[in-house]
Amino acid sequence: MTMNVQPDLEFIRAMKEAGGNTLKQCYQCATCSVACPLSSDTKPFPRKEMILAQWGLKDQLIADPNVYLCHHCGDCIALCPRGARPGDVLGAIRAYVYRSLGWPKGLADLCSKAKNLPVLIGIPAVVIFFMWLISGGMHFPSGEQFAKVGYTHFFGHWDFRLLAKNVLFIDIIMLGSVGIAVFSLYKGASALWNGMTASIGQNEVLYRPSVPQFIKQFLWPAILEILAHKRFRECTINADRVRGHQPLVWAFIGLFFVTCYSLFVQDVLGIFWPSMHGPLSMWGPVKWVANVAAVAMIMGTVILWQNRNKMEAAGTANTFYDWFLIWIIMGVGVTGLAAEVLRLVGVVSLGYIVYYVHLISVMMLFLYLPYTKFAHIVYRTLAMAFERYRESSYVKNPLNG
């Protein structure tokens, strides 16, 4: 197979801006591929990714699963004799890929630069404020009422029992954001999968796994591996990150469960038994899960935050891409917990303001998911599934050759 080479100079420049400014220092000794605990003997990385990046061969990189399999543990960075920081370069490539796969493009571009931060915060702030204005719920409740309904009348209240007014507004905001994110991720993940399968000559073949087969054989094992943090633990330089990342993952799972439960109880069961509306009982097990998860989320983020500070002190130039997600998650966790505490102690006005900020940060988390580092939740999982697919009997099937 012969590759027609069309280096993309813009890509190289973008790469350098996105934290990969060292990429040109690589002289291809492959120390990184040997050092990398995640790279396999038959499909080593990141040596080849480095030269592809140096040569500005964007398309090859986007379809390269190795780019996502990298966990940025920094072992290669520590051992690189030229200071080329392969791990950082791969991070920059991922940032570039998330941006280039992102839809709509304007939003993706917006998320790539720190100077857009006011806009990035401004969008949800304005949307939620506007919704609050039009909801007619724009007043602080009395302390008595606040103790009873909490923030469930944030967007006002009506007596239409099939759908609480608050739920409607939150659904419009959040499901809208999630909808955009899911669509964008779907597009991106399809493009990525097609690119990855094409890179091994498997894009138009006879035998492909069905969706259940795909999930059972490739996706689910990948997810189990992710939950166990097996690969993170193989890193030597940055093994500490497991202590931050793992609580965070479980916190997200816990909060996801609580959100679904709450949604079901309040917005489905609540239709029939209106008493189900309002905050969850502080003494119910679900609320316990919620609180533990919230604390875990904050603790995990603090650990990751400190870790990044340490890296910066040691000379790593962390980019906006690296920090943005940490900031958002921290925002979600802190404002969520603070809003709850303020509700419990009955500070209405401050509680409402914190809740407003909480909504903003949650919307940022959802809306910007496909363009920020958060996108790795989908793309890395997909690459890990692909890694299994690549070695499976589907690919090895001679009829698929």
Place this chain on the structure above:
Amino acid sequence: MKKVYGAYLCTGCGIGAVLDVDGLKDAASDAGIAMKDHACLCGAEGRAFIEKDIADQGVNTIVVCGCSPRVMQQEFNFGEQTITVRGNLREHVAWTGSLKDDGSVDDFLQEMATDYVRMAVTRAQKTELPAPYKLETISKKILVMGGGIAGLTAAQEAAKAGYEVTLVEKEAQLGGKALGWRKMFPTAYPYADLENPSIQNMVAEVQANGKITVKTGTEVARIGGAPGQFNVTFKTAGAASEWDAPAKVTADQQDLINKGELEDPNKGLQKYTTANPDGEMFGAVVLATGWTPADVSQYEHLGHGKIANVVTNAEFEKLAKNGKVPARVAFVQSPGGKEDDKDFPYCNSVTSMVALKQANYVVEDNPVDGKAYILYQHMRTPGNAEFFYKSMQAKDGVFMTKAAVTKVTAGGGALLVDVEDNLLGENLQLEVDMVVLAAGMIPTTAGANTINLAYRQGPAFLDLDLFDGYADSHFVCFPYETRRTGIYNCGGVRKAETMDETIDDATGAALKAIQCIESANRGVAVHPRSGDQTYPDFFFSRCTQCKRCTEECPFGALDDDEKGTPLPNPTRCRRCGTCMGACPERIINFADYSIDMIGSMVKSIEVPDDDEEKLRVAVFVCENDAYPAIDMSGMHRNKMNRLVRFIPVRCLGSVNMVWIKDAMSSGMDGALLLGCKYGDDYQCHFVKGSEIASRRMENIGETLGSLGLEPERCGVREIAITDYDKLPAIIDEFVEEIVAMGPNPFKGY
């Protein structure tokens, strides 16, 4: 000088512990010089012990038997008017053996020591105090051939050291190849950016220097004479002259010419021995005639000469100098495709550097879309050039990969370059506007005389095919030295090199030229026997005009007259003694190194004629590498075969076959020559000595055969100085062969 002898035995360093001191002293007395012993001759007391005899008895010829002559040289130097001969009892004897188990002296070891004592005494009796050969008139001017960076630097450096210089350049202006450069490599920290060429400054400085005479548009027709007295004839570049250097004519060819059967190639030319009365005199010559760009059209798959826009690096530099270069350029560093990863011939590290430099032109001239691909098998950026490599590597538009370039084709208004075995993991096809081939730099000495000597051995350097045409005598061991004493090379004739390296080189060559002139002025050898005051002395009345010495001299030191009698040029001579070894009449000798001396030393070895256990093998050892290797073996306390006797020689080339005959006829059982490697990777300090010696030994083997002796009794072994640990085994093996053959049947006659 009337010699008054004194012999001294040092019993320190373990010598007295394993040897019978009185026995050694008796041996010295028997050989003719009474010997005293001292426990530490090299100490202040020991030296005073000898100096007292010098003062009291007028001793002027001193034999010191103790450590190797390679050590303690200052301690045993008693001034220019005193001869010191050293017998090596420490490294060669005491440190290689021990007492017997019962605590008595080992008679084999003792016999070794007494032989070394006798040889030292004999040497002292036969040696003379040397008197240096002084030229009546000497020119200290330096001729620099070639006005490029190398020549300009050499001229400037020699002038700075106070010497008059004449700089000849065949082109109309000074500057050489550097005149055509757009930029030059970085010369100062951080070595990141190209610099504007400094050649014009260099030219201006040379032109302004009152000590330097510049002759442009001029060539050297011939160089006759010898260091200190080179007679140089200049001519207008390109013109023919009766003083052009004559081609070499062998003795056989001369016979044919004399009989009219062969046309004289030198018709119309002055004879090589004729000195041009109008010639200019110089003391030494720096050869800096540089290089020419290689032709690369033979690599058909790369398309040079057939496909437009496939150019060499030299052609690309010209384009870049004159204007903007194309935006997409591939630099091809190796022509061998997938079969051969060698770079283009004659490139060294320079073409790597040039590709980096020219890649910079591409991205500099095309800031938005410039793309330079460097396709290399080797990226050679030595020393500080690594910084330049790094800075070029950092440029967005510079793409590098190790790669095999298999084909260049023209297609659709562009060139397509097929690239395999590269670091990107797939075969590549690059679409470019231009392909630049990293053609090498061919030294001007490849295929042309260049130096134009009027020497008996011809106008060119000899055996340059060993060095691909580079004018060298030994790149590693003797930098800047050519096979012609007094002529030193630098720049492109020595190696494909960058400007920085050239400047270093040229400075070195200029200093070598000065060293040569000053050595000639003092009448001593310049190198490698620096400071040696002796020189070969010919007893001409017995010369048979056999021409062996004139043919074999590795340095062309000997011219000859019409009859073939050698005409020595002592300042060309390096004192290796190859002529001495060659002479069948044995009429060539040095004051402290003669046929008679070594022959007598051989004969002074005592050969027991009734003990089959005690065979004797004479080993003639080259002083340059083999002798130190034996010393090192001794220092490591390696055992040494006790049947051999080492006799140091200047070079195996100086071994006259009469010494072998002396050894065999005195009843010794074998003779071995131990010297440097010869051939392609020779290590011989005199270039040809060990090669010539092994040829002579083959011949003597035949002679022995005709006498009924086994030819294998005479051998040659090549060793490197690093072989000291293997040496005992090499010697043992040879001796075992002799033992297997049994004693010399002529023993005792």
